[in-house]
Amino acid sequence: MVGRLRSLARFDALVLTALLWFLAKFLRYAFPPLFGTLQAEYGVSNAVVGSAFTALMLVYALMQFPSGALADRVGAVTVITVGAVVAAAGALALVPSVPFALVVAAMLLVxxxxxVHKTVAVRLLSQVYPAQTGRALGALDTLGAFGGVAAPAAVVALSTGPYTDWHAVFLLGGGVGIALAAAFAFRVPKRVPDSRNVAADGSAGVREYAALFRRPRFAVFVLVTICFSFAYNGAVAFLPLYLEESGGLSTVAASGIYSALFVVSLVQLLTGEASDRVGRLSIIGFTLGLAAVALVALVVVGEANVLVLGAVVAAFGLGSHGFRPVRGAYLVSVIPDTVAGGGLGAVRTLLMGAGALAPAAVGILSDVADFRVAFSVLAASMAAAAALTGVLVVIGDDADSDASGGRPS
Structure with a gap:
């Protein structure tokens, strides 16, 4: 019994890192359900609240590279802890009667x-669990996905009672964030070897990060992630409307299928562990291929019954969510330790930029032509990601020859 408890205790770094990621997703996605409330309380328009949330997401995206580069110098634990405290401070600032300008400032702090969390967390977990990186990242991404699911429910539960309002969501989240940051700062350094708390010499510059993209295999995989991000974000943004207009479903049925897309994110636990056992590129190729086939099917089947469309969307979710943890595991296996944080940050900045452009592209194409044309473009992008992965599988990659996650020299 004692031995089993000790075995479980070694996952404290994973649990705390994943809980902080859950809270990060929770705090970000608690804002959209409150747009109507904010408009009513402050007398602002859709454009104003939408622009405020866009600003939040922009600063989120812009933090990817600098947070990774900073982790290369001062260590992942420090960056994650400070980031959690800053986010919690933003949440705690949302007290009753706060002016709208301070609401926007609090959103920016969040x-x-x-x-700063995800990029640095991927590197940290790969260090603490080098032989189980895929499994660890699968757990991280799965718990994070449910943070986005829990946020709307919490907004309803904590803002509709006779003695509560929407501020309670953030005050509670901020308090939990401070507690988790303290526990993380106390426990996790004990799990990270001293030599890995900081980069080898902390001297990496822009040239070292840029040199990564001159490596053909790395550049190809970055293109894979960009194609995937464009296809996935474009599909997710308009899937409910697509199912209604092109699939002939009711709003209720389309919403139900859309929810299932996120429920199947549990597959990340399986693909993450599978990548540790059979190799990362193989799992990446399979998951991207499944997602591409599902998007093609979504375009081809047209109006169909809810079971057929539900199965297609579930397949798309299984492939897309299954890819995520393996993508992270592969990247940390091919980026040298001295530029691991900044390298991951640079890649995440690119893929998030592509993802941010996708909804606008789908919206324009659907207006100019129709949703089938727009989703055909997304299917082509996902197919390109799968095909490029196939090229990497055929060429072979030293980093994938060892499923345990060792980096090439």
Whole structure:
């Protein structure tokens, strides 16, 4: 019994890192359900609240590279802890009667604080669990996905009672964030070897990061992630409307299928562990291929019954979510330790930029032509990602020859 408890205790770094990621997603996605409330309370328009949330997401995206580069110098634990405190401070600032200008400032703090987490967490978990990187990242991404699911429910539960309002969501989240940051700072350094708390010499510059992209295999995989991000974000943004207009479903049925897309994110636990056992490129190729086939099917089947469309969307979710943790595991296996944080940050900045452009592209194409044309473009992008992965599989990659996650020299 004692031995089993000790075995479980070694996952404390994973649990705390994943809980902080859950909270990061929770705080970010608690804002959209409150747009109507904010408009009514402050007398602002859709454009104003939408622009405020866009600002939050922009600062979130802009933090990817600098947070990774900073982690290369001062260590992942420090960056994650400070980021959690900043996000919690933003949440705690949302007290009753706060002016709208301070609401926007608090949103920016949440964006900055949560923006430093994922890039640095991927590197940290790969260091603490080198032989189980895929499994660890699968757990991280799965728990994070449910943070986005829990946020709307919490907004309803904590803002509709006779003695509560929407501020309670953030005050509670901020308090939990401070507690988790303290526990993380106390426990996790004990799990990270001293030599890995900081980069080898902390002297990496822009040229070292840029040199990564001159490596053909790395550049190809970055293109894979960009194609995937464009296809996935474009599909997710308009899937409910697509199912209604092109699939002939009711609003209720389309919403139900859309929810299922996120429920199947549990597959990340399986693909993450599978990548540790059979190799990362193989799992990446399979998951991207499944997602591409599902998007093609979504375009081809047209109006169909809810079961057929539900199965297609579930397949798309299984492939897309299954890819995520393996993508992170592969990247940390091919980026040298001295530029690991900044390298991951640079890649995440590119893929998030592509993802941000996708909804606008789909919206324009659907207006100019129709949704089938727009989703055909997304399917082509996902197919390109799968095909490029196939090229990497055929060429072979030293980093994938060892499923345990060792980096090439």
């Amino acid at each position: 964006g900055i604080g949560t923006g």
